[in-house]
Amino acid sequence: MKTHLNTLFVTLDGTYLAKDGQAVVVRQDKQTKLRVPLHNLDGIMCFGRVSVSPSLMGACAAGGVSISFLTPYGKFLASVIGFSPGNVLLRRQQYRAADDDQLAASAARSIILGKLVNCRTVFRRAARDATDPHRIERLQATANRLGANIIDVKAASNLDRLRGLEGEAATSYFGAFNDLINTSDSAFEYTRRTKRPPKDPLNALLSFVYALLSHDARSACEAAGLDAAVGMLHRDRPGRPGMALDLMEEFRPFLADRLVLSLINRRQVSASGFEYLETGAVRMDDSTRKTILVAYQVRKQEPITHPFLGERTSVGLLIHLQARLMARWLRGDLETYPPFAWK
Missing domain, CATH: 1.20.120.920 (CRISPR-associated endonuclease Cas1, C-terminal domain)
Structure with a gap:
């Protein structure tokens, strides 16, 4: 059974998400605002101008954490997901x-x-x-x-x-x-x-x-x-x-x-x-x-x-x-x- 995990919502323009060890680091103006362990997440939703590092995308794909990019209105743009576990x-x-x-x-x-x-x-x-x-x-x-x-x-x-x-x-x-x-x-x-x-x-x-x-x-x-x-x-x-x-x-x-x-x-x-x-x-x-x-x-x-x-x-x-x-x-x-x- 899937464990109920959290979704990380990022809404502030100019935010940058990076990987640090086994955690997601949220940075604004080069300052670290938040650090969240990857194993606590099942998804990341980015609204507006939010950047994500390639290493974090790879870690999320490997760990089953989906990343979705949306406009500030909430219109879906794209997702980053790993290989499907289904047969x-x-x-x-x-x-x-x-x-x-x-x-x-x-x-x-x-x-x-x-x-x-x-x-x-x-x-x-x-x-x-x-x-x-x-x-x-x-x-x-x-x-x-x-x-x-x-x-x-x-x-x-x-x-x-x-x-x-x-x-x-x-x-x-x-x-x-x-x-x-x-x-x-x-x-x-x-x-x-x-x-x-x-x-x-x-x-x-x-x-x-x-x-x-x-x-x-x-x-x-x-x-x-x-x-x-x-x-x-x-x-x-x-x-x-x-x-x-x-x-x-x-x-x-x-x-x-x-x-x-x-x-x-x-x-x-x-x-x-x-x-x-x-x-x-x-x-x-x-x-x-x-x-x-x-x-x-x-x-x-x-x-x-x-x-x-x-x-x-x-x-x-x-x-x-x-x-x-x-x-x-x-x-x-x-x-x-x-x-x-x-x-």
Whole structure:
């Protein structure tokens, strides 16, 4: 079982990372700011102008510590990873399954079901905690619509049909997203999803946390021996990590969206922490970025019982467990891929 280790987030422009013995040294203006043993890390995420020495890249690749480079907005640029620990037989079976419409549809159905169950749970929990009767009614209505989507997905067997149903459910989910936001600050009002670049603070938060989740999903694929580029639900596209995106789907509502909603509803982030650029993009300041990174790490450390395995683990390890369950399904050890369904 993978040990829950830490991710080192580097956000300050001009930072240089180097190897010193078996540790990562973080330097700013030639001054050492931090020293972290490599064996305590499972990933390093570099935002903006951050440099990494070749010797550190080599040590991280050999030690299974992934390094991801992202823009200050959180858009993924590139990763440095070592050789995959997976065997060739697993990957060959993954490629066969991706080319088999029936097998790919089976996995895609499970992934979408897990995502929609978690979306519905988000609204059910919000309805349980709400006090305004009109808001409760709207939240319950959305949960019911998602429940109907779940029934349709269970009955679907065609990949295109499944993808269409997932899109319909996403429209229902984000169409009612404002009912999940409990603040009078109009800056966080949801209008529509914008990604490259995000055009408002809410989309900037969602895109940034999705980037963090994507890093973890890629790491989970590599650790389980899966090819992060070849998914079942997501079509192959150069540069797109299809399997990592597949694994992310179940965790978008449970981990990413809920984290963003908590930060907004608890007033841990404010509109003053975002800058509107001439290009129309919105960029968060360094303080807001650090608030998100700390909250994300804290959330990943929270204990939880895996609903399928019955094992006590942490939130951060759930995606690694799902990657291993995907590998077990591909090997034929499981009849279907069991998604993570939050209760």
